[in-house]
Amino acid sequence: MSSRERILGRVRRALADVPPDGAPYEEAVPRDYLREHGERTPAEAVELLAENLADYRAVVHRTGAADLPHLVARLLAARGSREVLVPPGLPAGWLSAAGPVRVDDRAESTVERLDRVDSVVTGCAVAIAETGTLVLDGSPDQGRRRISLVPDHHICVVRVPEQVVSSVPQALDRLDPARPSTWISGPSATSDIELDRVEGVHGPRTLEVILLG
């Protein structure tokens, strides 16, 4: 007997005492929790997102489409970045004023190469106001998961209000489970040493979020 059959057999025997349950999945779980906590206008949701991002020590900026390239350029310059990593589908205009050398992410780019790049600029799939979370799903303006991980400085552009939802349930509704996703809430952190929160262990130690709208 294979272990698969053995385990499934054990499960069935273990449940022999349980009365048959005809209730389908849809009826088995009460879903009377909230879809979102409180009602917000789109503008209020953006406010809350900004607040919660800052609370988890992401640096929040706001700008309109016309000024975006200049803001990106300023942030990269302030950081002293010489190279910036670019996902394949990043809108061309976003980096049009930026000084650093553009490094395109290619399948054959080694991790050692990525490790030498100072900054990365990406878009996002959705942002969650209640938790201050950005979700990246590998769409062309976000690129492979590793590019927002290895460089030490991540600039993420959120189109507001259209990419902002209030809650975790609403975010899941918008995502496609087939795509790999990364949920980011503030810069990487650890509390492993006497529970002191230290920003930045392995992921980018600086997370800057641009609310574009």
Place this chain on the structure above:
Amino acid sequence: MSGTYLGMPAFPRAARDAVNDRTLRGNLRHATHTIRAKRARAVAEVSDWAALREAGKRIKDHTLRHLDRYLVRLEESVTAAGGTVHWAADAEEANRIVTRLVKETGESEVVKVKSMATQEIGLNEALEAEGIRAYETDLAELIVQLGKDRPSHILVPAIHRNRAEIRDIFRTEMGAWGRPAPEGLTDTPAELAEAARLHLREKFLRAKVGISGANFMVAETGTLVVVESEGNGRMCLTLPETLISVVGIEKVVPAWRDLEVFLQTLPRSSTAERMNPYTSMWTGTTGEDGPRAFHLVLLDNGRTDTLADRVGRQALRCIRCSACLNVCPVYERAGGHAYGSVYPGPIGAILSPQLRGTASAIDASLPYASSLCGACYEVCPVAIDIPEVLVHLRERVVQGGPAVREGNRVVLRPAKGHAAERAAMRAAGWAFTHPRALRAGQRLASRTRRLHPRTLPGPGRAWTGTRDLPVLPPEPFRDWWERTRGGKDETR
């Protein structure tokens, strides 16, 4: 479970040693009290906590009740997405499968993200025996590994080490494992974290094989979810060419939308955050993004035996948030190591004896490692009635009775002369003679007890079978202990 912790003294003796270790007690007290207060604030932020808790419990119960169906579904989904599914009946088989998969890649080292399942099966030791080095990459796990130590807390495994000890471990041990600690390393947390970043980055960049667990597996879509803070999880899940995830069969949930419950309750219960810094979700393999090969090893190792127990099966709902550890007066004083298992605290006291059986002295004494104050039940985000299971397991130890071990029905013999009970009660003395904090907590729990129904209403009734929930004592255990001096003077 593997023999990683064999030879551990039984809980009472180990606990007594820990209580006498003042550094350990100081660290634990600071840590548990800090997280406890933060958690209460994080939970208070969501007005529908009770509804989320109930939904989480029902999702898990529904899944466990149809576990065979959901596991088969999961296997189909993962396979369709390009992954390969393996089934492991016990620790030995899981270790064998993982070792073989690593060897097939031709590699002799792997990077690991913290996973309780791989600790449970003793994977690192099994790999080591086959000449494969496993590098732990969580900061706390790194501290534990470099310190040749054992984890003592589910979420903060190095909770028993303070910063000066950590600096000393880094200074003396890092060099032997790779990049040494920087010159003049001090004991500020930021510098220690930086030392770990540099030490581990070298390993991430060259790793070809990553090993992980998972917090959730979605049957409908084949998606796995890893919840973390530091980014080492993301490194292990995305940079290597081969990813091997070892996951207990109870981690499956039916559908994508079920994540909306647990991604709200888990971070708030565990690290007391609205959301943890990083959560990774992946479904099989994805072209150029991430590992080219993905293997999922589904682990039984005593879980189906636990499922066979009408009362004890609720322990399989656990999402390993560790909230129950942080509120437990016994854990706070005894520390994680006293539990002699990778699962410490209240959840360990009910899970380890079920996964491993109660044949050893440590496992027979674990159900006594509690004052039944009920604080663990109050905070549990999937409403596991830990005191109920503890009482049930005590009966099992003292009276014996039918049980399932490795899939076979057995009849357990009673522990001789209630030796375990007597030993445990003696040892309990240390925990209940002084602290005032304990009293307040227990009285509160005891007062809320009258709100707890004796049988579960609605569909829960069928699930708990015909068994009544145990009647909770009107007087908290601690008060009884004080009044009667541990039962010596029961008439007082």
